[in-house]
Amino acid sequence: MNHPAELAIHRYLENATKGETQMSESTIDRIGEEIKDALKRQFAGGNKRGDFRLRMSNIGRPSCQLWFEKNRPETALPKPTTFVMMMMIGDIVESVFKGLLTEAKIEYKDNAEVELQLDENTTIKGTYDIVIDDSLDDIKSASDWSYKYKFESFETLKAGDSFGYIGQLAGYAKASGHKVGGWWVVNKANGQFKYVSASNMEMEQELDNIRATIAAANAKEFKRCFEPEPEYFRKIPTGNMVLNKNCTFCDYRNSCWETLRELPAQMSQAKEPKMTQYIKLRGET
Numbered sequence: 001m002n003h004p005a006e007l008a009i010h011r012y013l014e015n016a017t018k019g020e021t022q023m024s025e026s027t028i029d030r031i032g033e034e035i036k037d038a039l040k041r042q043f044a045g046g047n048k049r050g051d052f053r054l055r056m057s058n059i060g061r062p063s064c065q066l067w068f069e070k071n072r073p074e075t076a077l078p079k080p081t082t083f084v085m086m087m088m089i090g091d092i093v094e095s096v097f098k099g100l101l102t103e104a105k106i107e108y109k110d111n112a113e114v115e116l117q118l119d120e121n122t123t124i125k126g127t128y129d130i131v132i133d134d135s136l137d138d139i140k141s142a143s144d145w146s147y148k149y150k151f152e153s154f155e156t157l158k159a160g161d162s163f164g165y166i167g168q169l170a171g172y173a174k175a176s177g178h179k180v181g182g183w184w185v186v187n188k189a190n191g192q193f194k195y196v197s198a199s200n201m202e203m204e205q206e207l208d209n210i211r212a213t214i215a216a217a218n219a220k221e222f223k224r225c226f227e228p229e230p231e232y233f234r235k236i237p238t239g240n241m242v243l244n245k246n247c248t249f250c251d252y253r254n255s256c257w258e259t260l261r262e263l264p265a266q267m268s269q270a271k272e273p274k275m276t277q278y279i280k281l282r283g284e285t
Contacts, residue, residue: 003182003195005132008104023103031099038091042084054214056116056126056175060167062225063216068252070217075255093141093186094129097193101130108132114175118211128172135181136173137195138165144189151185154200162246167213169198170206224256228279233267239282240266248277259284 015021052070068075101108109131116124129139142151150157158166165183173180182197216223226244230237243260247253254260257279264273266281 003197005101005104005106006193006195008106009100009193012100012104021103023099027099027102030102031095034095034098035092038088038095042087042091054122054124054217056114056124056128056168056171058164059124059171059210059213060161060164061213062162062164062246062250063213064223064225064256065250065252066213066217067219067222068255071222072252072255076251077254079251089188090141093188094139097139097184097186098130101132106132112176114172116171116175118207118214122214124171124175126168126172126175128176130184131176131178132181134179136169136176136178137181137184138169138172139184139186140165141186141188144187147185147187147189147192147194151183151194151196154182154196154198157183157196160246162249166198166201167206167210170201170203171210174203174207228257231266231276231278233265238267240278241280243277243279253277 012021016023052073054066058066058069098108098110111127111129113125113127116126118124128136130137140151150160154166161167169180169183180198180201180203182195182199184193184195186193226246228241229244231240231242232238243253243257247256250256259279260277262275262277265276266278268274
């Protein structure tokens with residue numbers, strides 16, 4: 001079932017495509033100011049590693065990643081040169097999407113900072129995106145693959161949520177006192193967008209998950225969250241072990257797995273085999 005706001009935005013965009021409507025100057029000015037603020041934030045400098053703190057944007061991530069961020073930040077892989085550009089795209093998508101909500105006459109409460117008090121010693125701060133009809137939503141930009149498969153439903157996201165989107169949304173909703181809504185997801189490849197509801201979320205379970213993650217991140221000893229996966233070629237196991245898919249984008253994967261190496265797919269017969277991250281090759285001890 002489509003979200004009412006989703007249908008309203010489509011109607012507005014249809015009229016815009018036909019040249020039958022104009023975006024108001026006030027909305028254009030607001031989007032411009034928000035993008036200007038994002039540019040200042042992303043290119044201000046001073047965003048150095050090592051200043052670890054728990055925040056809404058990371059409390060849903062794997063505890064092993066947070067442990068490294070806190071205890072061994074210097075071992076992180078360098079960010080790609082495209083990192084700031086990717087962050088800017090996310091900021092622009094959020095600002096434009098809010099502008100579309102405004103022009104489509106959808107009332108919403110804009111972002112606000114909130115605090116989540118987990119216990120006497122743990123307070124986590126963050127700034128949520130939007131609230132529509134008392135339901136708190138996040139706005140996400142996604143690759144074509146993530147849009148189609150990761151954000152197919154709440155269940156598919158929960159099956160592989162290495163970026164911690166579910167914990168983030170749960171924390172925002174609990175801290176703000178609003179109902180859990182879901183995610184507005186925009187496909188960066190083609191501009192498609194959709195609403196993915198989180199109505200199936202079990203709030204207390206997610207809060208328990210957050211507490212467990214924080215405890216593991218604060219522990220003295222490191223503990224891995226995921227194990228390597230067997231590699232398959234034409235549905236037959238090759239005997240090689242590859243990096244768990246939940247670790248693909250982790251900045252600390254090389255520190256966590258000292259034997260990790262990126263090699264052409266070992267069984268591929270293609271002229272240019274895809275690169276694969278191997279933990280152990282067949283025959284290695």
